[in-house]
Structures are given as C-alpha cells and as structure tokens.
Amino acid sequence: MEKHMAVCPYCGTGCKLNLLVEGGKVVGAEPLNGVTNEGELCLKGYFGYDFINDTKILTPRLRNPMLRRSRDAAFEAVSWDEAIQYAAKKLSEIKAKYGPDSIMTTGSSRGTGNETNYVMQKFTRAVLGTNNVDNCARVCHGPSVAGLQVTLGNGAMSNSIPEIEHTKCVLVFGYNVADSHPVIAKRIIKAKERGAKIIVCDPRKIETARLADLWLPLNNGSNMALVNAFANVLINEGLYDKEYVANHTEGFDEYRKIVDKYTPEYAEAITGLPAEDIREAMRIYAAAPSATILWGMGVTQWGQGVDVVKGLSGLALLTGNLGRPNVGVGPVRGQNNVQGSCDMGVLPTEFPGYQKVTDPEIREKFAKAWGVPSLPDQIGYRLTDVPHLAETGKLKAMYVMGEDPAQTEPDLTQVRKGFEAMEFVIVQDIFMTKTAMFADLILPATSWGEHEGVFSAADRSFQRFTKAVDAKGDVKHDWEIISLLATAMGYPMHYDNTREIWDELRELCPIFYGVTYEKMEGLGAVPWPCRDLDSAGSKYLYEGNVFQRPGGKGLLFATEWRPPRDQLTEEFPLILCTVREVGHYSCRSMTGNCAALQTLADEPGYVTINPKDAKALGIRDQELVWVSSRRGKVISRASVTDRTNKGAVYMTYQWWIGACNELTIHAVDPIAKTPEYKYAAVRVEAIADQVWAENYVQQEYAKLKGGLSNAVTGATNKAPAYA
Amino acid sequence: MNRFVTANPSKCIGCRTCEVACALAHSDGAGVEGLGPESFKPRIRMVKTADVSTAVMCHHCEDAPCVNSCPNNAIVYRQHSVQVEQERCLGCKNCVLACPFGVMDVVTVPAVRQFAVMTLSLGVKAQAHKCDLCIGRDAGPACVSVCPTNALTLMDRDAMDETLRRRRERAALEAAEVAA
Numbered sequence: 091m092e093k094h095m096a097v098c099p100y101c102g103t104g105c106k107l108n109l110l111v112e113g114g115k116v117v118g119a120e121p122l123n124g125v126t127n128e129g130e131l132c133l134k135g136y137f138g139y140d141f142i143n144d145t146k147i148l149t150p151r152l153r154n155p156m157l158r159r160s161r162d163a164a165f166e167a168v169s170w171d172e173a174i175q176y177a178a179k180k181l182s183e184i185k186a187k188y189g190p191d192s193i194m195t196t197g198s199s200r201g202t203g204n205e206t207n208y209v210m211q212k213f214t215r216a217v218l219g220t221n222n223v224d225n226c227a228r229v230c231h232g233p234s235v236a237g238l239q240v241t242l243g244n245g246a247m248s249n250s251i252p253e254i255e256h257t258k259c260v261l262v263f264g265y266n267v268a269d270s271h272p273v274i275a276k277r278i279i280k281a282k283e284r285g286a287k288i289i290v291c292d293p294r295k296i297e298t299a300r301l302a303d304l305w306l307p308l309n310n311g312s313n314m315a316l317v318n319a320f321a322n323v324l325i326n327e328g329l330y331d332k333e334y335v336a337n338h339t340e341g342f343d344e345y346r347k348i349v350d351k352y353t354p355e356y357a358e359a360i361t362g363l364p365a366e367d368i369r370e371a372m373r374i375y376a377a378a379p380s381a382t383i384l385w386g387m388g389v390t391q392w393g394q395g396v397d398v399v400k401g402l403s404g405l406a407l408l409t410g411n412l413g414r415p416n417v418g419v420g421p422v423r424g425q426n427n428v429q430g431s432c433d434m435g436v437l438p439t440e441f442p443g444y445q446k447v448t449d450p451e452i453r454e455k456f457a458k459a460w461g462v463p464s465l466p467d468q469i470g471y472r473l474t475d476v477p478h479l480a481e482t483g484k485l486k487a488m489y490v491m492g493e494d495p496a497q498t499e500p501d502l503t504q505v506r507k508g509f510e511a512m513e514f515v516i517v518q519d520i521f522m523t524k525t526a527m528f529a530d531l532i533l534p535a536t537s538w539g540e541h542e543g544v545f546s547a548a549d550r551s552f553q554r555f556t557k558a559v560d561a562k563g564d565v566k567h568d569w570e571i572i573s574l575l576a577t578a579m580g581y582p583m584h585y586d587n588t589r590e591i592w593d594e595l596r597e598l599c600p601i602f603y604g605v606t607y608e609k610m611e612g613l614g615a616v617p618w619p620c621r622d623l624d625s626a627g628s629k630y631l632y633e634g635n636v637f638q639r640p641g642g643k644g645l646l647f648a649t650e651w652r653p654p655r656d657q658l659t660e661e662f663p664l665i666l667c668t669v670r671e672v673g674h675y676s677c678r679s680m681t682g683n684c685a686a687l688q689t690l691a692d693e694p695g696y697v698t699i700n701p702k703d704a705k706a707l708g709i710r711d712q713e714l715v716w717v718s719s720r721r722g723k724v725i726s727r728a729s730v731t732d733r734t735n736k737g738a739v740y741m742t743y744q745w746w747i748g749a750c751n752e753l754t755i756h757a758v759d760p761i762a763k764t765p766e767y768k769y770a771a772v773r774v775e776a777i778a779d780q781v782w783a784e785n786y787v788q789q790e791y792a793k794l795k796g797g798l799s800n801a802v803t804g805a806t807n808k809a810p811a812y813a
Numbered sequence: 814m815n816r817f818v819t820a821n822p823s824k825c826i827g828c829r830t831c832e833v834a835c836a837l838a839h840s841d842g843a844g845v846e847g848l849g850p851e852s853f854k855p856r857i858r859m860v861k862t863a864d865v866s867t868a869v870m871c872h873h874c875e876d877a878p879c880v881n882s883c884p885n886n887a888i889v890y891r892q893h894s895v896q897v898e899q900e901r902c903l904g905c906k907n908c909v910l911a912c913p914f915g916v917m918d919v920v921t922v923p924a925v926r927q928f929a930v931m932t933l934s935l936g937v938k939a940q941a942h943k944c945d946l947c948i949g950r951d952a953g954p955a956c957v958s959v960c961p962t963n964a965l966t967l968m969d970r971d972a973m974d975e976t977l978r979r980r981r982e983r984a985a986l987e988a989a990e991v992a993a
C-alpha cells in the first residue's frame with residue numbers, strides 16, 4: 091500500500107492526512123500529526139475520499155472536454171485542441187465586441203489549490219484585461235474580510251487554530267463549530283477542560299451551546315443589537331481596558347455615542363435575551379485574562395454582516411484581546427481554501443497578497459512582472475452581481491472554475507436567468523454540476539488527490555498537499571488549462587509544475603515571500619505574513635498592538651441595528667435560515683459522491699422545526715412537507731426537534747430537491763455584497779398524501795441525476811475517439 | 814471484568830464518525846464504497862435529544878440480560894466481552910427485548926454456503942447484532958480510534974481502576990474541603 095500526504099479538501103481547519111492507495115485507487119485515509127489537526131480527522135476527512143474514484147453515486151466525473159454549439163444541442167466530446175481554440179476565439183470576439191469588462195471569471199476555493207487561483211487571476215487581469223474575478227468567499231466570509239480590513243487592517247483570523255485550546259474564554263457567535271469544523275470543536279472542548287469559559291450566541295441549541303457556561307439564544311436577525319449591547323456593558327460597567335483603548339485604538343467617542351443607546355434593557359426587546367444574561371456574558375469575557383471570539387456564517391450571511399464583524403472586532407479592541415498569543419478574532423473559514431483564494435487575489439479589488447488594484451505602483455509592479463503594458467485599474471464585478479449584470483446585458487461571458495453557483499447562490503431562479511442570458515459560458519470542474527448544465531463548453535480538470543499544490547488553512551497557514559493517484563480520462567490540471575487558453579489568446583503562458591507558479595507569486599507578494607516549498611515539506615505549515623526566508627511566519631497578527639491601518643491603531647466602529655430585509659407576514663410567517671451539516675460539503679458534488687456520506691444523509695434533506703410550530707401545522711417528524719417563499723417552493727423532510735427555536739426553520743443548502751436557495755432572498759450587504767441567507771420569510775405546509783410525496787422526491791431526484799449523467803455519457807458515446 | 818466502550822456526552826458533538834467507522838470495520842473488507850442505505854448497520858448509534866448528544870453501544874454486562882435470555886446459548890462471554898455465536902442464533906429477539914440499553918438488534922444477512930468452486934445462496938440468516946468490540950481487529954475498537962473529540966474510551970480493568978482512583982481522590986479532596 092502506498093501513502094500520499096494530503097491536506098483535507100473539506101474545511102478551513104487544514105487537517106493533514108495520508109491517502110492510502112492500492113492499485114492506483116484511493117482506498118482509505120489516515121490522520122497525520124499536522125499542526126492544526128494533531129492526529130484527528132472528522133467524518134469527511136476519514137470517509138470523504140471515494141468521490142475521486144468516480145463512484146457515480148450522484149454525478150459522473152468529467153472525462154473529456156465537451157462542447158455544445160448551440161444551447162438546444164446536446165454536448166459533444168471534443169479534443170482539447172478544439173476546445174481551447176473554440177474558447178479562445180469566443181472570448182476574444184466577446185472582448186473585442188463588448189470590451190474586457192463584459193467577461194467574468196471565478197477562482198475556486200476548493201480542491202484546486204492556490205497556484206491555480208493565482209494563474210486564474212493573472213489570466214483575467216493580464217489576458218482578458220479586467221478585474222472581474224471573484225470567488226465564493228463572497229457568499230461566506232466576504233464580510234469578515236471587508237469588516238476586519240477596515241477595523242484592524244487584515245481580513246483573516248488573527249490567531250492560530252492551536253491557540254484556541256489555550257484561551258481562557260471563547261465567545262462563539264453565529265458559528266456551529268461542531269458541524270462546520272469538528273476538529274476545531276475538539277479545541278474548544280479542550281479549552282473548557284483547561285478551565286476556559288464558553289459563551290455561545292446562537293438562536294439554536296447547537297452542540298457547543300450544550301457545553302457552554304452561558305448560552306444566549308438571541309432572536310434571528312438581532313446580531314447588531316446584541317453586539318452593540320455588549321459594547322455598552324463593557325463601557326458603562328467600566329470593564330474595558332482604558333489604557334489599551336487610549337494607546338491602540340481610535341474612534342472611541344463616536345463609538346460610545348452609538349452604543350450608548352443599546353443598554354441591555356433596550357437590547358432585550360430586540361434580541362429576546364434577558365438583560366442580565368447580556369451583562370453576565372461581558373463580565374465573563376472581560377474578566378478572562380485571554381479571550382477569543384470565533385464566528386461563522388451566522389454573522390456574515392446577513393444584510394448587515396460587515397457591520398457586525400466590525401462590532402465584534404470592537405469587543406476585542408475594547409478589552410485588549412489582540413496582538414498576543416491565545417486571544418483574538420476568528421472568522422473561521424468554511425471551504426478548505428477560501429482563505430487561499432483571497433490570498434491569491436481572486437478578488438475584484440486585490441492582486442495576490444492583498445495588494446490593491448487601485449494602487450498605481452502595485453499595478454506597475456504586476457504589469458512589469460507579467461509582461462503587459464498596463465493592467466485594469468477599475469474594481470471588478472462581484473459574484474453576487476452576476477445574475478443582474480447578465481440580465482441587463484453588461485456581462486456577456488463567464489468562466490466558472492470549480493464552483494456551482496446554480497446551487498449555492500441565493501434566489502436560484504434569478505441565477506438561472508442570468509446564465510441563460512449570457513452569450514458564452516465555460517465551466518471547468520471535476521464533476522458534472524447543475525451549473526455545468528448551462529455551459530457552452532465544459533473543461534474537465536484533475537481532482538484533489540490527482541494533483542499537488544498549496545492550500546491556506548483558515549488560520550493563514552500555508553500547507554502543501556501531494557498527488558496520490560493518476561487522473562483517468564482526458565483531463566488536465568486547472569492551471570494547465572488556463573495556461574493553454576491564455577496562450578491561444580496570444581499571451582504565451584507555460585508552467586512546468588506548481589512550484590514554478592508558487593515561486594513566481596512569492597516574488598510578487600512581500601507577505602508570502604518567505605514561504606518556500608521547502609518550509610512546507612512534510613507536515614510543515616507556515617502562517618503568513620512571512621516576509622523573510624529565515625522567518626517561520628506569524629502565528630498571530632498585530633504583534634506589539636500595531637494594526638495594519640494608517641497610523642497603526644485599531645478602529646472602534648458601531649452602527650445602528652437594522653432589521654432583516656424579508657418581511658414576515660401571515661402568508662409567510664416563519665423565518666428560514668440556511669445552515670450546513672457535518673456530513674456534506676458545499677454544493678455536495680464531492681460528498682454526494684462519497685458512499686458513506688451519502689448514506690448518512692440524502693435527498694431531499696431536512697427542514698428542522700420546533701415541536702410547537704410542527705404541532706400547529708399538523709406536521710410529524712420525518713414527514714415530507716412543502717416549504718415556500720415569495721420566490722419559490724420546494725419539498726423537504728421535517729425534522730421536529732427542540733434544538734430549533736420556535737418561529738424559525740433551518741435547511742442545509744446542498745440538496746437538489748430540497749434546494750433552499752430556491753427560497754432565499756437576494757438582499758445583499760451593501761459593502762461585501764454577501765446575501766442574507768440567514769433570513770427569508772417562508773411557509774411550511776403538511777402534505778396529506780405522503781406516499782405520493784415520497785414517490786415525487788424519488789422521481790425528481792432520478793430525473794435530475796439522469797439529466798446530468800446523460801449529458802456526460804451521451805457526449806462520450808458520440809465521440810468514442812476521446813472516450 | 815468485561816471490557817466495553819464508553820462515551821462521554823460532554824465531549825460528543827453528534828457527528829456520527831463512529832457509526833461509519835463501526836460499519837466499515839464490519840464490512841468484510843468491502844471498504845467505504847460498499848456502504849449504502851441497506852448495508853449500513855453500525856453497532857454504535859449517536860443519539861441526539863434536546864439536551865444530549867452521545868453515542869450508545871453495548872456495555873458488555875457482567876451478568877448480561879441478553880446472555881441470560883437466549884434460549885439457544887448463542888451469546889457467550891469470551892475474551893473479556895460478550896459475543897454472539899452467530900451459527901447458534903435463532904433470531905428469536907429475546908435478547909433484543911432483554912437488553913436494557915436498546916443496543917441489541919436482530920438483523921438479517923444473506924446466507925451463503927461456499928463450496929470449492931461455487932457459492933450457494935441459502936436465503937437469509939438472522940443475526941443478533943451488537944458491538945463485538947471489534948474483536949479480531951488489530952488496531953482495537955474502530956469507533957474509539959476515529960472519534961474527532963476523543964469522546965469514546967475503551968474501558969478495561971486498568972482504565973477502570975485509573976478512573977476509580979481519580980474519583981476516590983476527588984472524593985477525598987471534597988471531603989477535606991467540607992471538613993475544613
């Protein structure tokens with residue numbers, strides 16, 4: 091049996107593991123003693139590898155480039171040569187006719203790695219000539235980056251994952267750590283065993299709430315009010331660190347004025363929490379010699395996500411919980427490499443290494459390195475703008491790599507219309523996905539396990555992963571495909587391996603310069619900033635309390651609470667909040683093809699509902715129900731549980747039949763443009779004929795699966811030469 | 814003393830990794846791709862209520878109700894554990910009802926007979942189905958080794974003695990505090 095070192099492709103924890111290979115096939119995974127996982131893996135890490143082997147449980151792996159010459163034609167398998175020429179011609183035509191800004195690309199925060207993301211943004215900027223490149227951080231931690239960049243100067247977790255275990259207080263806000271990052275959950279459990287106090291703010295009784303010293307089940311949509319009330323208590327009870335605030339922060343007076351109104355009693359009406367609990371939480375937080383705030387999608391996927399992020403960083407600033415070990419602010423990244431795609435500049439605002447596209451000197455540096463006369467100076471489009479831009483004719487072509495927006499974006503009807511309105515869509519992926527069904531050209535790439543590269547863990551650590559097996563079929567590495575396309579468009583681009591790409595980007599990004607492949611050998615993890623070849627990187631940021639802002643001080647920022655956008659009415663009386671579950675990842679194209687994970691949870695997925703609400707609606711546990719909103723209607727299975735708060739229902743977002751994003755609203759944060767996935771007004775209805783409903787689910791599921799699979803097999807059969 | 818696996822509810826996060834590991838450890842080498850809704854029969858189950866998440870499995874009782882209830886002596890004490898001799902199991906379900914923890918089940922599996930060159934199907938065979946402590950697995954209980962939060966522990970005499978020693982120490986300290 092061979093063993094190949096890898097980094098788990100399922101979340102930002104960055105667990106190191108060995109893939110066990112027998113006869114060219116991955117047959118198992120075993121944990122390694124990586125810096126962040128220390129010999130542990132979770133469900134997905136242990137049992138989430140068999141998708142590589144093309145199990146076809148959900149969707150087939152892509153094996154050949156596939157082209158469809160008109161939207162009503164079927165896909166046909168074509169040679170790489172034809173595929174690349176076709177794409178180059180189409181993109182060049184569209185660029186000539188409508189200008190470079192009519193084209194948009196995406197990076198991928200998933201298994202492809204940092205090098206590919208670097209190459210994609212280089213292609214977009216240097217070859218297409220636009221900053222229209224974005225990644226799915228937009229729909230998750232975009233607000234964390236936007237908010238923290240303003241208040242502290244850096245959008246990432248301030249401290250490392252292993253430090254969580256040594257903090258004396260963990261404030262968990264809108265973050266279901268057990269389902270999102272089980273291996274980080276262990277750190278919290280260990281912290282508690284070492285005497286740390288745990289405070290959990292979440293409307294649901296999540297696993298961490300069970301072990302919390304204090305659980306604050308706030309009303310859905312009241313985050314900002316609670317955070318402001320926290321600040322109010324810290325200031326009015328004199329719990330804040332006056333010296334720290336005086337020396338290392340600015341904006342205190344303005345801040346104080348806004349939070350002044352948010353007394354715990356005032357917040358009680360909005361949050362539904364007893365004023366005394368709000369006080370108690372801050373007394374615990376302020377008394378701890380070291381305290382860490384961790385948050386997730388419960389903070390960011392709101393119309394007011396950026397503000398709440400700024401507010402949370404304010405709590406850390408007020409109490410001096412930054413700039414040293416075992417403290418800090420932690421937006422814990424969901425997808426395994428969403429930190430990486432931001433690091434690599436697949437953002438409409440920044441080059442790799444967080445260097446602004448609006449800075450002429452920076453542009454000059456990149457233009458010179460890439461051998462082009464100039465680079466675009468206008469900030470590009472965001473992913474969430476796409477449907478609207480396509481429908482209004484501003485966006486004509488899209489090159490989607492390793493993402494499935496037709497599953498993961500809000501208000502899917504809108505998204506589909508957007509894709510249909512575009513003239514040319516390329517999808518580059520490892521699986522046939524719902525998005526790929528809208529493509530004109532499908533480019534098949536190698537999967538995690540079939541290539542090597544570097545990922546960024548949630549705590550900024552760069553780690554290498556290696557190749558375990560050879561890819562089957564006529565597929566290429568993502569970065570190779572992009573290079574071929576660039577070359578065909580008249581910009582010669584060629585790399586022999588990922589290391590060559592890595593070394594090119596290191597030279598261009600001062601904060602990554604010291605992170606060499608050698609340092610990341612084996613179990614090596616190097617957290618950026620790492621500016622020198624002899625530095626081991628920075629486990630925590632803001633050493634000496636110097637913030638990465640002009641003047642070096644942290645900004646205290648507060649703003650008024652705004653109620654959520656969607657309106658509850660008699661017709662739509664319940665709040666729908668979209669969440670995730672431990673066994674499935676993202677759009678499920680990977681985990682849905684893993685036998686064990688699919689066995690634990692399959693279509694149509696669950697809508698969890700409080701027993702009181704269920705009773706009033708005549709719904710019993712495990713029954714199929716209709717869930718509808720102003721935007722759509724889907725079928726789902728009821729899970730009646732006390733852990734769900736009254737008045738709200740929760741659905742996970744990876745299902746096709748129970749696709750909650752048919753229901754969600756396209757109301758985005760004004761700054762980060764992250765959608766309000768956490769609040770849509772819905773109605774849940776019982777279905778009298780359960781037998782009919784069960785059959786309906788099976789039929790629809792089979793139809794969808796069949797459609798995707800036929801698209802691939804049909805194309806492959808037609809042109810056996812490439813099969 | 815019989816060995817057994819115990820779960821700590823204050824560490825369990827309800828992730829079901831143990832269930833999959835258990836099913837895999839008993840898949841006769843079929844590997845994860847052999848798992849499916851029908852074949853998924855873990856001997857450990859994660860239970861989630863409003864206030865608790867934890868895993869439950871066989872206690873390998875010293876005076877086991879399942880052993881006592883079996884009319885055909887199919888359940889025996891072996892290697893410091895309670896084991897089922899599957900050839901003797903009738904599928905009568907006495908043990909299922911006798912077990913106070915709800916961790917014994919009767920399942921049916923395809924019954925086959927192997928001859929030199931052929932496999933003969935004999936319909937189905939009933940099996941009393943519960944945790945066998947992964948007996949015969951070199952690395953020990955599979956569930957214990959995968960649990961990401963270390964909520965599961967294999968209790969043998971030594972581990973039990975150590976736990977008891979620590980509890981007595983704590984009791985002594987508490988008593989001293991009360992006296993002081």
Ligand code: SF4
Nearest residue numbers: 825826828829831960
């Ligand atoms: S693996 Fe551990 S944490 Fe997960 S359900 Fe089992 S006992 Fe609980």
Ligand code: SF4
Nearest residue numbers: 871872874877879912
């Ligand atoms: S099956 Fe039940 S009764 Fe039998 S040993 Fe296990 S726990 Fe005890």
Ligand code: SF4
Nearest residue numbers: 835944946947954956
């Ligand atoms: S010890 Fe083995 S048989 Fe028993 S529950 Fe754990 S994995 Fe299953």
